[in-house]
Amino acid sequence: MLIFEHNREGRRAYAQAPRQQMEHTDIPASYRRRARALLPEVSELQVVRHYTRLSQKNFSIDTQPYPLGSCTMKYNPRACNTLAMLPEFLARHPYAPDRFGQGLLACLWELQELLAAVTGMQGVSLAPMAGAQGELAGVAMIRAYHEARGAHERTEIIVPDAAHGTNPATAVMCGYQVREIATAADGDVDMAALKGALGPQTAGIMLTNPSTVGVFERRIEEIAGLVHEVGGLLYYDGANLNAILGKARPGDMGFDVIHLNLHKTFSTPHGGGGPGAGALGAGKRLYEFMPIPIVAREGAQYRWHTEADRPQSIGRLSTFGGNIGVLLRAYVYARLLGREGMPRVAEFATLNANYLMARLRAAGFQIAYPQRRASHEFIVSLKREAKELGVTAMDFAKRLLDYGFHAPTTYFPLLVAEALLIEPTETEAKEDLDGFVAAMCRIRDEAREDMAFLKNAPYKLAVRRLDEVRAARDLNLSWKSGV
Amino acid sequence: MSNVPDDLKYTDSHEWLRLEQDGAITVGVTDYAQESLGDLVFVEMPQVGRKLKAGEACAVVESVKAASDTYAPVAGEVVDTNSRLTDEPELINRSPYDEGWLMRIQPDDADALESLLDPEDYENILAEAQ
Numbered sequence A: 001m002l003i004f005e006h007n008r009e010g011r012r013a014y015a016q017a018p019r020q021q022m023e024h025t026d027i028p029a030s031y032r033r034r035a036r037a038l039l040p041e042v043s044e045l046q047v048v049r050h051y052t053r054l055s056q057k058n059f060s061i062d063t064q065p066y067p068l069g070s071c072t073m074k075y076n077p078r079a080c081n082t083l084a085m086l087p088e089f090l091a092r093h094p095y096a097p098d099r100f101g102q103g104l105l106a107c108l109w110e111l112q113e114l115l116a117a118v119t120g121m122q123g124v125s126l127a128p129m130a131g132a133q134g135e136l137a138g139v140a141m142i143r144a145y146h147e148a149r150g151a152h153e154r155t156e157i158i159v160p161d162a163a164h165g166t167n168p169a170t171a172v173m174c175g176y177q178v179r180e181i182a183t184a185a186d187g188d189v190d191m192a193a194l195k196g197a198l199g200p201q202t203a204g205i206m207l208t209n210p211s212t213v214g215v216f217e218r219r220i221e222e223i224a225g226l227v228h229e230v231g232g233l234l235y236y237d238g239a240n241l242n243a244i245l246g247k248a249r250p251g252d253m254g255f256d257v258i259h260l261n262l263h264k265t266f267s268t269p270h271g272g273g274g275p276g277a278g279a280l281g282a283g284k285r286l287y288e289f290m291p292i293p294i295v296a297r298e299g300a301q302y303r304w305h306t307e308a309d310r311p312q313s314i315g316r317l318s319t320f321g322g323n324i325g326v327l328l329r330a331y332v333y334a335r336l337l338g339r340e341g342m343p344r345v346a347e348f349a350t351l352n353a354n355y356l357m358a359r360l361r362a363a364g365f366q367i368a369y370p371q372r373r374a375s376h377e378f379i380v381s382l383k384r385e386a387k388e389l390g391v392t393a394m395d396f397a398k399r400l401l402d403y404g405f406h407a408p409t410t411y412f413p414l415l416v417a418e419a420l421l422i423e424p425t426e427t428e429a430k431e432d433l434d435g436f437v438a439a440m441c442r443i444r445d446e447a448r449e450d451m452a453f454l455k456n457a458p459y460k461l462a463v464r465r466l467d468e469v470r471a472a473r474d475l476n477l478s479w480k481s482g483v
Numbered sequence B: 001m002s003n004v005p006d007d008l009k010y011t012d013s014h015e016w017l018r019l020e021q022d023g024a025i026t027v028g029v030t031d032y033a034q035e036s037l038g039d040l041v042f043v044e045m046p047q048v049g050r051k052l053k054a055g056e057a058c059a060v061v062e063s064v065k066a067a068s069d070t071y072a073p074v075a076g077e078v079v080d081t082n083s084r085l086t087d088e089p090e091l092i093n094r095s096p097y098d099e100g101w102l103m104r105i106q107p108d109d110a111d112a113l114e115s116l117l118d119p120e121d122y123e124n125i126l127a128e129a130q
Helices: A044-057 A078-084 A102-119 A131-148 A166-173 A191-197 A220-229 A238-243 A324-362 A383-389 A393-402 A430-449 A451-455 A468-473 B031-037 B090-094 B110-115 B119-129
Strands: A123-125 A156-160 A177-181 A202-207 A233-237 A257-259 A280-282 A294-298 A301-305 A378-381 A419-422 B015-019 B025-029 B040-044 B057-063 B067-071 B076-081 B103-107
Touching: A078 A324, A102 A123, A102 A280, A102 A294, A102 A301, A102 A324, A123 A294, A131 A166, A131 A202, A131 A233, A131 A238, A131 A257, A131 A280, A156 A166, A156 A191, A166 A177, A166 A202, A177 A191, A191 A220, A202 A220, A220 A233, A233 A238, A238 A324, A324 A378, A324 A419, A324 A430, A383 A430, A393 A419, A393 A430, A393 A451, A430 A451, A468 B040, B025 B031, B031 B057, B040 B090, B103 B110
Parallel strands: A156 A177, A156 A202, A202 A233, A233 A257
Antiparallel strands: A123 A280, A257 A280, A294 A301, A378 A419, B015 B025, B025 B103, B040 B057, B057 B067, B076 B103
């Protein structure tokens, strides 16, 4: 039920109403609203109940384990939230002069330095408002670099076939053609395919390491050497940084630019399309091209660097300083961990993934790359179950919800049939990992006993099995009164 | 086992081709491809008149699972596309080799089909993938 459907004409929530009628005499009459806004007329208690109910329907990391591969759904420590909500941060006006916001600027500058140090980059810009924007900025910087050298013949970006869908999309958005290369049987990049794709037309390559199939790309230095040799640059998608945090640095592997999803590795809340933060790191080749604004320290003072200070910047990506509330949470998280804590994130994220992988394998599930150690995530292929029992990865995903687990990522990467990409993260306890294995085994038993039952799952949520085909074909998101 | 008609040619990226009487080639995606993709929800086709290089991405088929590129099996010019797919992408699921055809290409080289896979070769590829 939508809040509008609770509407009763004349009902009010007086406690929330302004005490005085405000007169906006400086707004020209032509811009003023003549009719009242169509807002729901409800009581305060109805509002509270409505939104509390909605929040209870939410399936979230605060309520259930959420092993969604490639998304790093880990616990967001409350301390980060508490400190980012200090009134001194909240009450600061974005137009306040830099000299009145030195504390905030110091935090952001330190975050830039911390992220640069942990990724092995020369500098960091916090401007991108989301992971996808960070990615767009990274490839735009590669383009700016080549154009500054007059290298207009570089028209291709190489992307492995297992890459995140955003990678080829970003390359196309930046005006590049995508050259897809295969993944070898062991999960690493197919070197012959890479060598065949490289040439004077190569602008760069977009990689994730560990890769999307959940294994560490062992020949990364050789790959970096080959790409640089032909004049191309390397872009690192930070989606899987959690596996190597504090242990290995993309800069040392040879990457020129990296975007970080702070809502993954640095544990800020994942929005439902809400605020993200896609910090961007650049090595020496791309340092000058980073988006603005960037916090600079001059002596003991901090100030925003803008176009005037960075003439080669690809430009401004956020109206003010980026999603500062999110950046502050990441800053507190990084400071709470410290230098000692960061490698422990990677160690426990990979330990949890390998424990879960070993237990699922022992339970008879097929691992997509059984000869490889998992990074922070791994893939189960339900190909055999699909063939023998007719149960799909989607059926498992839906039924897992009934057992209190958010579904792993399904059907991704596409090159593995009936894939479940599973990432438990470092914040799940052993009991929850064991519970996940038990749920997977029970679902397989259910498939053997009563397939029809499984095909209609979930049963315990607010909604049953959704018609995803119809949702995709006839998308309708607007509510109309009386319909 | 997927249906692989024996009067067609195939690619290893799961397109099928049929040489028509007028010399044009009809292109679609195979039964195996539609089955792997699942229910299709959207199809994007190239403009009629577009010149294609062999191996060039020229159409997009999107399902509830994923969006996948379809590649031009031969070089040539797009002379027709299946406009019914805009409103009925499910035709590809229902009838991949007939009503669910994607486009017709006038090939630059009439012999281009020779280099493509025969049904037996394609069936071998599918057997390996299983």
